[in-house]
Amino acid sequence: MREDIKEVILTQKQIIEKTKEIGKQISIDYKGKELVLVGILKGSVMFLADLMKEIDIPCTMDFMAVSSYGSATESTGVVKILKDLDSSIKGENVLIVEDIIDTGVTLSYLKNYLKSRNPSSIEIVSLLNKPSRRKADVMPKYVGFDVPDYFLVGYGLDYDEKYRNLPFIGSLKEEIYK
Numbered sequence: 001m002r003e004d005i006k007e008v009i010l011t012q013k014q015i016i017e018k019t020k021e022i023g024k025q026i027s028i029d030y031k032g033k034e035l036v037l038v039g040i041l042k043g044s045v046m047f048l049a050d051l052m053k054e055i056d057i058p059c060t061m062d063f064m065a066v067s068s069y070g071s072a073t074e075s076t077g078v079v080k081i082l083k084d085l086d087s088s089i090k091g092e093n094v095l096i097v098e099d100i101i102d103t104g105v106t107l108s109y110l111k112n113y114l115k116s117r118n119p120s121s122i123e124i125v126s127l128l129n130k131p132s133r134r135k136a137d138v139m140p141k142y143v144g145f146d147v148p149d150y151f152l153v154g155y156g157l158d159y160d161e162k163y164r165n166l167p168f169i170g171s172l173k174e175e176i177y178k
Contacts, residue, residue, distance in 0.1 A: 001163055005153070005170035010145060012167040015127070015155055018144045019047065022125060023054020025142065026095070034058045036092045038114070040107075041065040041083065042164070043099035046156040047127045047144075051097065062087055068106045079109040094119040099156045100128040100147075101140060108136035128152065128169070151177055 026035070034057070039048040041063050052061065065083035094114060101107055107124065114122055125142035132149050151174075153159050154166030159177055 001166060004163070004173055004176050005166075006150075006173045008168050008170045009147060009150065009152060010155075010169040012155075015144070015169065016050070019050045019127070020054050022142050022144060023051050023056075026051075026125070027054075027056045030057050030093060032057075033093050034060075036087075036089055036094050036119075037061040037097050038085065038089075038094055039063045039097045040099070040110070043156045043158065044097045044127075046164070047099055048097045051125070060087075062089075064110070066106055066110055079106050081113070089114065089117050089119045092119050094122045096122070096124045098124060098126040098140070100130065100152065101126045101138065102130050102133050104134050104136035104138035108138040111138065127155075128157075 035055070037048060037052060037059055039045060039061060048061065052059065062085045063083065064081065064085060066079055066081050068079045096111065098107060111122060111124065124138070124140040126140045127144040128147050129140065129143045129145070130147055130149055150171035151159065152169055153163035153172050154169045156164050157169065158164045159172055163172070
């Protein structure tokens, strides 16, 4: 798998340090409150697990699976909910946990969808942000890193369900996905 990586963009150490920093800030911002972390499957799992360990206030987690890509490398713009939440979020402080925000179309749809369930608050945390590709007006409250417009894999990010288990984030060689 590593031979398919053109360049390491973020090392495991950089990711761990930033995750600790974000977890500390979330703990400060939500002090005295409880928090529901909503992980967006499958990409957010590694980030959510590491982030949750760095949050020192009461929190629970739930998951959603949404798709706007299918098996393509570009979003279709049509959002499908493949798995919804298991619990009610009415009156809860919700933090959507994403691996990466690209165009923002899916996340914008998802945030509005969850707002209709009347949470007390709803915010977004994303490990990665690609502002150069943004098509929807969505801004995360917490961002780990702004990244260039490369095809990124590792630490939960995939290409055709592969590479998620890499402990770093790297750019995939073009000949792999073209």
